[in-house]
Amino acid sequence: MIRIVIFVAVFLxxxxxxxxxxxxxxxxxxxxxxxxxxxxxxxxxxxxxxxIYKEGNLVIQKSIVVVGIDYPVLDGENKYEIFTIxxxxxxxxxxxxxxxxxxxxxxxxxxxxxxxxxxxxxxxQFENTFFGIHLANCLGSVVEDNVxxxxxxxxxxxxxxxxxxxxxxxxxRNNKVSGHRDGIYFEFVTNSLVERNFSHHNMRYGLxxxxxxxxxxxxxVFQNNGAGVAVMYTKKVKMISNRFQxxxxxxxxxxxxxxxxxxxIKLNHFAKNTVAVYMEGSSRCHFxxxxxxxxxxxxxxxxxCDENVYSKNSxxxxxxxxxxxxxxxxxxxxxxxxxxxxxxxxxxxxxGDVPYHPVSLYSMVVEKMPxxxxxxxxxxxxxxDRTEKVVPSVxxxxxxxxxxxxxxxxxxx
Amino acid sequence: xKIAKYVSYDILRNRFIALYTLFLLIVxxxxxxxxxxxxxxxxxxxxxxxxxxxxxxxxxxxIHFYNSYEFIELLLAQPVSRKTIYFAEYFSISIALSTxxxxxxxxxxxxxxxxxxxxxxxxAGLLLTFVFVALAFGASVATRDKAKAIGIALLxxxxxxxxxxxxxxxxxxxxxxYPLDKVTLALVSLNPIDLARxxxxxxxxxxxxxxxxxxxYKNFFGSSLGVIYSVLFLFVWTLAPLLLxxxxxxRKDI
Numbered sequence: 331m332i333r334i335v336i337f338v339a340v341f342l343x344x345x346x347x348x349x350x351x352x353x354x355x356x357x358x359x360x361x362x363x364x365x366x367x368x369x370x371x372x373x374x375x376x377x378x379x380x381x382i383y384k385e386g387n388l389v390i391q392k393s394i395v396v397v398g399i400d401y402p403v404l405d406g407e408n409k410y411e412i413f414t415i416x417x418x419x420x421x422x423x424x425x426x427x428x429x430x431x432x433x434x435x436x437x438x439x440x441x442x443x444x445x446x447x448x449x450x451x452x453x454x455q456f457e458n459t460f461f462g463i464h465l466a467n468c469l470g471s472v473v474e475d476n477v478x479x480x481x482x483x484x485x486x487x488x489x490x491x492x493x494x495x496x497x498x499x500x501x502x503r504n505n506k507v508s509g510h511r512d513g514i515y516f517e518f519v520t521n522s523l524v525e526r527n528f529s530h531h532n533m534r535y536g537l538x539x540x541x542x543x544x545x546x547x548x549x550x551v552f553q554n555n556g557a558g559v560a561v562m563y564t565k566k567v568k569m570i571s572n573r574f575q576x577x578x579x580x581x582x583x584x585x586x587x588x589x590x591x592x593x594x595i596k597l598n599h600f601a602k603n604t605v606a607v608y609m610e611g612s613s614r615c616h617f618x619x620x621x622x623x624x625x626x627x628x629x630x631x632x633x634x635c636d637e638n639v640y641s642k643n644s645x646x647x648x649x650x651x652x653x654x655x656x657x658x659x660x661x662x663x664x665x666x667x668x669x670x671x672x673x674x675x676x677x678x679x680x681x682g683d684v685p686y687h688p689v690s691l692y693s694m695v696v697e698k699m700p701x702x703x704x705x706x707x708x709x710x711x712x713x714x715d716r717t718e719k720v721v722p723s724v725x726x727x728x729x730x731x732x733x734x735x736x737x738x739x740x741x742x743x
Numbered sequence: 744x745k746i747a748k749y750v751s752y753d754i755l756r757n758r759f760i761a762l763y764t765l766f767l768l769i770v771x772x773x774x775x776x777x778x779x780x781x782x783x784x785x786x787x788x789x790x791x792x793x794x795x796x797x798x799x800x801x802x803x804x805x806i807h808f809y810n811s812y813e814f815i816e817l818l819l820a821q822p823v824s825r826k827t828i829y830f831a832e833y834f835s836i837s838i839a840l841s842t843x844x845x846x847x848x849x850x851x852x853x854x855x856x857x858x859x860x861x862x863x864x865x866x867a868g869l870l871l872t873f874v875f876v877a878l879a880f881g882a883s884v885a886t887r888d889k890a891k892a893i894g895i896a897l898l899x900x901x902x903x904x905x906x907x908x909x910x911x912x913x914x915x916x917x918x919x920x921y922p923l924d925k926v927t928l929a930l931v932s933l934n935p936i937d938l939a940r941x942x943x944x945x946x947x948x949x950x951x952x953x954x955x956x957x958x959x960y961k962n963f964f965g966s967s968l969g970v971i972y973s974v975l976f977l978f979v980w981t982l983a984p985l986l987l988x989x990x991x992x993x994r995k996d997i
Binding site: 578579580582602603604624625626627646647649650669698699701702703704705706707708709710711712 | 780782783786789790793794904905908909911912915916919923924926927928931936937940941943944947948949950951952953
């Protein structure tokens with residue numbers, strides 16, 4: 331009997347602690363977030379009412395939930411990091427964080443998490459933060475529905491929007507990032523999902539990852555970033571239904587792949603980029619059912635790429651479909667639709683009877699002498715390209731699509 | 744003004760202008776009906792316009808100038824200044840040719856595919872007409888021999904469509920170790936057909952042009968500066984030969 335009473339008492343006690351909520355407001359007994367964090371026990375919730383809070387750096391070392399009501403503003407006064415989290419199961423929800431400090435040695439962030447498992451950062455707003463969300467060695471964390479915006483003028487004055495280092499199984503979903511250095515930055519992040527994010531107008535890359543194996547990128551939009559999207563030294567990446575758009579400039583790429591292996595890239599739309607896909611030292615990447623439209627170069631594949639496969643993609647009104655820098659071809663290009671294809675289909679099986687050579691002579695010329703692009707579409711260039719089509723001499727003979735589709739695949743994304 | 748009215752009336756009755764209009768009409772319609780993608784049709788049309796409009800403008804103007812030589816002589820006997828006669832001839836021919844162009848290309852395009860690139864194409868074609876009519880006047884006043892003048896006119900056309908671009912390519916190739924962006928732009932400005940082409944390039948291939956080197960081009964192509972620059976230079980290309988030829992015409996012993 332006594333045992334049962336003790337058990338019930340202990341149980342009730344624990345439930346009570348579990349349920350306790352601290353309200354932070356100007357007229358409440360707890361006026362500062364700092365004291366609320368000190369008072370709170372493991373599992374408690376802190377509700378922050380509307381207002382402006384200038385409390386410097388807030389360190390969370392226990393599993394608590396911080397909820398903002400009507401987006402209370404946490405001001406870093408251009409000096410401080412706002413949240414430093416070093417505990418498991420912490421949630422930060424519905425806050426507005428502005429003006430963090432800026433550092434060239436320390437990565438000062440609005441939310442910095444170190445070894446925090448199952449952290450949840452939901453529905454927050456970040457304005458003018460150096461780093462937005464900085465995750466280091468965090469497992470199973472979720473970053474969802476946040477809006478991050480900064481107004482940096484130059485690359486070196488600003489950090490990344492969502493920065494993850496050495497994490498596993500994290501989810502980045504439905505965030506909007508703009509005006510940072512890199513929108514989303516991954517380094518040594520594995521088995522993670524990046525979904526439905528909108529990364530635009532960042533100084534450098536919309537998405538940047540290195541050594542981040544087995545990750546999946548779905549339905550994201552990367553638009554108008556300084557240098558597009560760059561991904562490097564990674565294996566087994568899946569990129570599905572993303573949109574890479576309006577990345578303009580000499581070293582700007584819709585998607586730059588450097589030393590990428592076994593990637594699966596499908597159903598993406600590459601529109602109006604200077605270079606939609608740039609590949610270097612990449613192997614066994616499969617590009618299927620993507621649409622390349624209105625790009626300067628749809629694909630620039632360096633000759634050190636091997637066993638990559640391009641099939642069932644649509645190439646529409648690109649200036650140049652493909653460019654390469656050597657004559658060695660170890661890749662497969664098959665069954666794509668090319669709007670520049672001029673062959674015929676006598677047996678009516680909707681597959682062209684003569685192969686299509688996606689590399690034009692003039693794209694090789696421009697590769698060597700960039701200023702020659704000024705003569706593009708002139709009568710002279712037209713004749714040069716024609717002659718090369720009849721008697722190929724400069725362009726790689728083996729880089730060809732043997733089964734070009736006669737009709738556009740009409741993928742609708 | 745009255746002279747211009749009569750001359751243009753005369754030209755518009757000319758069978759050749761009607762044929763030219765018809766040709767442009769057929770080309771425009773066939774391009775747009777053959778190609779499902781209007782962007783691609785615009786491009787094919789661009790290729791034709793860059794070839795045909797200068798050729799027709801320059802040859803027709805030269806022939807017309809010599810055919811109406813007697814009429815000009817008659818007018819010169821009247822108390823009208825040579826300048827007036829000269830400009831009347833120029834404007835009436837340009838107006839006649841641009842009318843043909845507007846009926847043959849511009850109006851169908853506005854109906855078939857109203858887009859920014861179409862508008863630029865129309866503008867480029869019109870400016871090319873003005874430039875090449877002016878160049879033809881240069882060729883015509885240069886010599887008294889009709890065959891020789893047509894030869895000069897054809898040479899102009901051939902030079903600007905083919906030879907000049909070949910020379911530029913050769914220069915770019917020979918000096919490819921040097922930064923050539925400004926040089927290329929300057930060289931291209933010396934060819935009206937290239938200028939007209941660049942107006943369209945800026946619309947259709949901007950993403951590729953942006954891939955090319957540094958901030959200078961980014962500024963030039965990225966803003967509307969590129970179009971303004973090209974249009975401005977095309978006007979220079981109209982005025983310079985026109986005024987030079989006028990000087991010669993005024994002083995010439997006819």
